[in-house]
Amino acid sequence: MTELVGRSVARVDGRAKVTGAAIYAADQPVPDALHGVLVMSTVARGEVLRIDASAALAHPGVVAVLTHRDLPKLVVPHFPYVKRFIPMQGTAVHHVGQPVAIVLATTLEQAQEGAALVSVDYRAEKPSVVIDDAREPAFLPQPFRDRPNEIRRGDAASALREAPVRLEARYSSATRHHNPIEPHTTTARWDGDRVTLFESAQGVLVTRTVVATAFGLPPESVRVVAPYLGGGFGAKGPGWPHTLLTAAAARVARRPVRLVLSRAQMYTSAGHRAEYRQHLRIGATREGRLTAIAETSTAQLTATEDSVFNRSDSTIGLYTCPNLHVRHEGVRLDVASSSYMRSPETTSHFGLETALDELSWQLSIDPLELRRRNHAEFNQETGERLTSKRLLECYAMAAERFGWARRQPRTGATKDGDEYVGWGMATETHTFAAMPSTASVTVGVDGKALAQLATQDIGTGTYTVVTQIVADALGLPLRDVQAQIGDSALPPAGLSAASATIPSISGSVDQAARAARDAVVALAVADRHSPLFGAAPAEIETRDGRLVHLRDRHRHDTYRAVVGRAGEPVRRTATVLNQGGHTYGVVFLEARVHARFGSVRVTRVVTAHDLGRVMNRRTARGQVLGGVTWGIGHALMEHTVFDRNTGRVVNPNLSTYLVPVNADAPPEVETLFVDKPDPASTAMGARGFGETPITGVPAAIGNAIYHATGRRLRDLPITQDKLL
Amino acid sequence: MAESTGAARPTRRTVLKTAAVTAGGAALAPRTAVAAGAGEVAAGPGETAVVTLSVNGKRRAVEVEPRVTLLDALRERLGLTGTKKGCDRGECGACTVLVDGERVKSCLTLAVMRQGSEITTIEGLAQGERLHPVQEAFIRHDAFQCGGCTSGQIMSAVACIDEGHAGSDQEIREWMSGNLCRCACYQNIVAAVADAAKGARS
Numbered sequence: 001m002t003e004l005v006g007r008s009v010a011r012v013d014g015r016a017k018v019t020g021a022a023i024y025a026a027d028q029p030v031p032d033a034l035h036g037v038l039v040m041s042t043v044a045r046g047e048v049l050r051i052d053a054s055a056a057l058a059h060p061g062v063v064a065v066l067t068h069r070d071l072p073k074l075v076v077p078h079f080p081y082v083k084r085f086i087p088m089q090g091t092a093v094h095h096v097g098q099p100v101a102i103v104l105a106t107t108l109e110q111a112q113e114g115a116a117l118v119s120v121d122y123r124a125e126k127p128s129v130v131i132d133d134a135r136e137p138a139f140l141p142q143p144f145r146d147r148p149n150e151i152r153r154g155d156a157a158s159a160l161r162e163a164p165v166r167l168e169a170r171y172s173s174a175t176r177h178h179n180p181i182e183p184h185t186t187t188a189r190w191d192g193d194r195v196t197l198f199e200s201a202q203g204v205l206v207t208r209t210v211v212a213t214a215f216g217l218p219p220e221s222v223r224v225v226a227p228y229l230g231g232g233f234g235a236k237g238p239g240w241p242h243t244l245l246t247a248a249a250a251r252v253a254r255r256p257v258r259l260v261l262s263r264a265q266m267y268t269s270a271g272h273r274a275e276y277r278q279h280l281r282i283g284a285t286r287e288g289r290l291t292a293i294a295e296t297s298t299a300q301l302t303a304t305e306d307s308v309f310n311r312s313d314s315t316i317g318l319y320t321c322p323n324l325h326v327r328h329e330g331v332r333l334d335v336a337s338s339s340y341m342r343s344p345e346t347t348s349h350f351g352l353e354t355a356l357d358e359l360s361w362q363l364s365i366d367p368l369e370l371r372r373r374n375h376a377e378f379n380q381e382t383g384e385r386l387t388s389k390r391l392l393e394c395y396a397m398a399a400e401r402f403g404w405a406r407r408q409p410r411t412g413a414t415k416d417g418d419e420y421v422g423w424g425m426a427t428e429t430h431t432f433a434a435m436p437s438t439a440s441v442t443v444g445v446d447g448k449a450l451a452q453l454a455t456q457d458i459g460t461g462t463y464t465v466v467t468q469i470v471a472d473a474l475g476l477p478l479r480d481v482q483a484q485i486g487d488s489a490l491p492p493a494g495l496s497a498a499s500a501t502i503p504s505i506s507g508s509v510d511q512a513a514r515a516a517r518d519a520v521v522a523l524a525v526a527d528r529h530s531p532l533f534g535a536a537p538a539e540i541e542t543r544d545g546r547l548v549h550l551r552d553r554h555r556h557d558t559y560r561a562v563v564g565r566a567g568e569p570v571r572r573t574a575t576v577l578n579q580g581g582h583t584y585g586v587v588f589l590e591a592r593v594h595a596r597f598g599s600v601r602v603t604r605v606v607t608a609h610d611l612g613r614v615m616n617r618r619t620a621r622g623q624v625l626g627g628v629t630w631g632i633g634h635a636l637m638e639h640t641v642f643d644r645n646t647g648r649v650v651n652p653n654l655s656t657y658l659v660p661v662n663a664d665a666p667p668e669v670e671t672l673f674v675d676k677p678d679p680a681s682t683a684m685g686a687r688g689f690g691e692t693p694i695t696g697v698p699a700a701i702g703n704a705i706y707h708a709t710g711r712r713l714r715d716l717p718i719t720q721d722k723l724l
Numbered sequence: 725m726a727e728s729t730g731a732a733r734p735t736r737r738t739v740l741k742t743a744a745v746t747a748g749g750a751a752l753a754p755r756t757a758v759a760a761g762a763g764e765v766a767a768g769p770g771e772t773a774v775v776t777l778s779v780n781g782k783r784r785a786v787e788v789e790p791r792v793t794l795l796d797a798l799r800e801r802l803g804l805t806g807t808k809k810g811c812d813r814g815e816c817g818a819c820t821v822l823v824d825g826e827r828v829k830s831c832l833t834l835a836v837m838r839q840g841s842e843i844t845t846i847e848g849l850a851q852g853e854r855l856h857p858v859q860e861a862f863i864r865h866d867a868f869q870c871g872g873c874t875s876g877q878i879m880s881a882v883a884c885i886d887e888g889h890a891g892s893d894q895e896i897r898e899w900m901s902g903n904l905c906r907c908a909c910y911q912n913i914v915a916a917v918a919d920a921a922k923g924a925r926s
Contacts, residue, residue: 014863017871018855018878020806020846024871027805060770108800109791181810181818181872181906230808230872231906263811459870459907618866622909626869629908654815654904661901665910667893 004468004478005684006675008618012478013228013463022228026185026260028198033187034063035108036249036259037115038242039101040268041093044127044334044647045303048091048100048120056103056117061110064253065118067101071248077213079145080206081239082271083337084304086214088245093122094303095336096647097268099241102249104257127334127647131275131300134331138298141306141330149308151316153380154323159292163283167359171280171351173716174639175300176273177266178341179659182230184270186243187258188250194221195247201226202236203495204454204488210239211247227486229458229496234340235270236458237497242269267652271339272640274330275300276310278351283323288363288370292323297348301330302337309340310347313431314695317381317582318352319374334647340497342630343430343691346698350635350716353426353699358712366409367703368399371427388678390610391427391584397672398608399425402588411710419592419601422708426696428585428609432503432688434578435494439508441470441516442571447545447560448480451513455485455505456496460690461619465502466509468616469684473513474520475542476559491573499583499688502615506683507576515572517542523570524562531555578682583692585609587628589666591704598723602632602701605669607693612678613685624671624693631697633660639717775835779804780848790836794828795819797835798845806846806875810904817903820876821845827883829902846875849882858882858920867916869907877903881917890921 016022041048053065064070068088076086085092087099101118105111128135141149160166180200187198195215201207204224212219229236242261250257261269276299283292295315299308308328315326356374360367375392378385399405407423408414414421439453451470457463466483470476484490494504521540524532524547532540532547532555539550547562549555563570590604605628614620637658641650651657677685698716705723706712713722772787779802786801795812798804798821807830810818814832821830822844849856858881861867868874880903884890889899896917897910905913 010863011866011868013871014868015855017868017874018846018859018862019850020804020875022871023805024808026809027799029803107789107792108796109789113791179906181816181870181904182808183810229870230810231870233906260809263813263815459868459872461869619869622866622869622907622912625911626908629910653813654811655813659904659906660908660910661904662910662913663897663901665897665908667897667911667914669911 004472005615006613007616009464009468009478009616011461011464012467013457024182024228024230025187025198025200025226026258028187030187030189030198030256030258033256033258034104034106034253035111036246036257037103037111038099038265039103039115039118039120040265041096041098041100041122043093043122043124044096044129046093046122046124048093049123050121051101052119055119056114059110059114059117061106062103062114063106064104065101065114066249066252070252072251074214074244074248075216077210077239080237081210082305082307082339083241086244087241095268095334097265097336099245102245104249104253129333129335129642129647130644131277131298131331133644134333136332138329138331140327141301141308144307149328151324151326156292156294156323156325159323160281160283160294163291164286165284165363167282167355167362169280169355169358169714171278171354171714173276173347173350175275176341176634176638177640177657178233178235179654179657180231180233180235183261183263183266184236184240184242185260186246187256188247189256190251193217196223196225197243197247198225199243200229200236202229202232202456202458202497204456204486205492206237206239206495207243208488211243214244215247224488225486226456229456232458232496233342234497238271238339240270263654264652267640267649268336271337271341273341273347274310274338276347278348280351280355282355282359284359286363288359288365288373290319290321290374293321294325296327296329299328299330300335300338301332303332303334305337306330309338310344312348313345314349314429315352317379318376318427318429320376321380343694345430346634346695349695350698353696354702354714357699357703357706368395368404368425388680389584390674390676393674394584394586394608394610398586398588398606401670401672402606404588411707418595420595420708421590421592422704422706423588423590424700424702424704424707425586425588426699426703428587428692428696430499430583430692430695431580432583433498433500433580434503434688435500436575436577437493437504437508438491438573438575439493439505439512440491440571440573441512442569443474443516443520443559443563444569445564445567447558447563448482449474449476450482450484451509452484452490453493453505453509454488454490455493455501457485458496460496460501460623461616462496462501464619465615469506469509470513473510474517476545480545499690499692502686503578503681503683503688506615506686507578508574510684511574511576512572515574516570519570519572520559520562521547523566524557527562527565529565530557530562532557576682581687583609583611583687583689585692587696587700589700589704591701591708593705593708593723598720600636600705600718600723602666605666607669608672608674609689609692610674611689612681612687614673614675615686620673620689621671623690625669627693628669628697629660629665630694632664632701634694635698635701635716635718637717637719773836775839777838778842780844786835788835790834792835793831794833794835794838795830798830804845804847808872808875810872816873817880818873818876820879820903822879822883827880846878849878856882857923861916861920865912865916865919867909867912869909873903873905877905877913881920884917885921885924890917893918
């Protein structure tokens with residue numbers, strides 16, 4: 001019976017968040033903690049020659065200045081620690097903003113001042129930090145996480161030669177940074193050989209694994225606590241050096257240490273979306289059916305890593321295309337490590353969805369119709385039929401609501417005052433993961449339920465959805481259910497990354513809650529003091545905290561009474577496996593381009609998504625609102641600028657790295673959902689969703705700009721100057 | 725090519741500190757200076773001043789160095805961690821509090837500059853169990869996700885309504901643009917502020 005799952009239930013952590021009572025990692029009171037501040041390299045390539053800490057040590061309150069000479073030797077953890085080295089283990093410098101010392105002081109201000117007083121001499125070489133300046137030609141990196149960087153299907157070269165219609169274009173996008181509002185932070189407290197970390201982590205178990213590996217500890221010796229997270233967007237998914245360095249400093253200092261990265265430090269400390277080039281060649285029939293795609297992309301890799309994060313998943317499999325050749329290439333540059341950033345596919349998907357728009361104009365076929373003609377019924381890699389894929393329904397719903405049929409098939413056709421008005425659309429798709437998850441549900445002697453699992457709420461609504469699932473399964477009101485997450489000491493569960501939370505955890509939470517319900521019912525029917533004594537368990541209904549006999553409704557009991565009489569809590573645990581997959585949708589939008597200033601506004605947006613069963617309509621809508629505005633940032637403003645001579649980030653702050661503000665967001669976003677359970681999903685029919693609704697937005701904006709002005713822009717972000 | 729950074733150059737903080745010393749004419753030896761009134765705080769490196777603030781209606785004395793921001797005084801000294809630090813340079817708005825009724829980014833003001841001021845933080849908005857109408861509206865309209873910016877958004881919204889800058893959605897969008905929401909619940913924030921403003925007018 002479902003009463004709450006699927007409904008627009010208000011966030012159960014809302015009160016804590018609007019009153020300031022929610023305790024984030026840097027809010028945890030830790031007595032006696034020192035404040036740590038990192039000193040970071042100012043050169044991009046070279047080595048540390050000398051570190052003079054005397055002025056810092058003379059500053060009042062500074063307790064220690066630790067360098068590579070002082071830290072214990074650590075083991076470089078494997079993925080999900082993405083960096084292939086740990087800073088402050090030697091003198092080599094691989095990028096600007098690499099930690100070279102950590103200053104510990106009694107107060108934050110003393111530590112900050114101390115860090116400014118540390119003097120570092122370097123041997124420096126001229127760096128290369130952007131793709132244009134690469135010293136070596138692009139190369140094909142080794143498979144990353146067992147996924148190859150070259151994918152072939154059929155014979156793309158021949159098919160391209162023979163194609164009646166061909167399109168060739170180059171697309172590109174700048175480096176981007178996640179910029180969660182909460183800076184990365186670690187507080188480490190050792191107790192002998194055990195360490196507790198209050199960490200801004202998207203996955204407490206990731207941090208546990210990374211820290212345990214680095215320090216050579218069994219995982220049980222590391223506890224990671226992160227009940228609330230002030231955003232992450234991928235930045236807090238992998239493990240990063242500041243966490244290890246804080247734990248190491250606390251060990252050396254024999255005192256707890258709290259470290260919070262500054263906003264500027266975040267631009268070299270926790271990954272970014274790599275600078276990216278894409279060369280696309282498409283072959284098609286005159287009816288617009290794709291016959292070949294050849295794509296070579298070039299990513300900004302680093303001196304020490306060759307992991308490609310911005311894979312071309314949609315090029316590989318979104319549309320039916322028999323001949324394919326995709327190469328993810330890269331060049332080594334002296335920049336900080338890149339990583340996953342909200343929907344990594346967005347980078348390549350911009351090119352694919354722009355190219356399809358270009359093809360639609362070339363063939364005079366409506367862009368939506370072109371996509372319908374290439375709709376994939378089968379998995380392009382395995383040949384299996386894609387069951388429960390409802391992308392065509394998404395197209396129909398959103399097109400109808402947007403009024404796409406009224407689109408003028410000419411560019412520059414509509415002007416409203418000083419602005420050209422254009423419409424654009426793009427398919428959205430995202431590859432989500434699922435991780436094995438265990439959850440436990442306990443019904444206490446007070447008749448209230450507690451769900452426990454080591455997952456996270458990054459802001460997507462995990463607390464709320466877990467609470468809804470448990471309330472439904474047990475037949476308890478929401479207020480009698482509590483979710484406890486964000487602690488590695490809880491049963492192991494999937495993390496908040498790769499849109500994996502809901503598909504990973506929902507099944508285990510539901511099964512644990514149902515098992516707890518059945519156990520309480522079993523107690524009741526076996527209890528001589530219960531009015532339900534002797535009844536068949538199948539005849540008991542649970543609702544609003546009560547257990548009621550279905551045929552004889554005068555016979556009833558309550559959770560509180562049954563478990564209270566038993567005298568001890570009823571706890572059940574369940575583990576459920578799910579598999580990853582794809583989520584689909586579409587975005588239609590209107591953009592207005594100022595005729596003289598070149599400024600772009602996105603004024604109307606309609607989306608439709610198929611995420612299987614929608615667990616909570618308001619938190620699902622929240623992901624769409626966020627994704628649309630992220631897409632606007634991606635398309636129109638966000639870009640990290642490097643100084644090509646020094647390798648430094650020129651704009652490591654929020655006044656020059658522009659992210660959308662309130663006035664930039666479209667006033668109206670209509671969010672439609674197909675909302676039909678996916679029978680293949682063990683997560684109560686739900687699929688992973690969070691990162692899907694950004695993927696098509698940049699291309700839809702570029703396509704709308706073309707429709708408005710006749711100008712095709714292939715390099716992101718489309719800043720105002722490019723439209724003058 | 726060799727490069728040296730750090731002690732050789734003046735930093736923003738050392739400049740600030742020097743300025744504070746000069747302005748107050750204080751001795752360089754560490755001591756504790758007690759502020760007699762607004763603008764009369766004087767201290768050098770390592771020196772502290774006792775600043776008295778009225779925080780959420782309670783008189784609180786806090787002993788801080790002059791370089792301590794109001795934000796760090798609230799978070800690190802008074803244990804009021806509801807106010808968040810997002811950028812520490814006035815760009816994101818997460819640290820917004822009310823100072824004598826006006827919205828202020830608490831990372832951009834020093835605690836010693838606020839001697840005797842009335843400070844309202846997110847912890848001081850509800851009346852016991854009863855939430856402030858803006859807090860209620862934020863829950864009702866799902867005007868937050870991760871919560872990292874929420875304290876600042878709500879404090880800013882309270883002032884925005886007070887200022888009379890919540891007359892239309894368009895006006896709210898502009899006057900709430902000093903508070904970044906990276907989860908980007910902007911449409912819901914506008915709806916919450918508009919709803920609370922309507923309640924405040926009626």
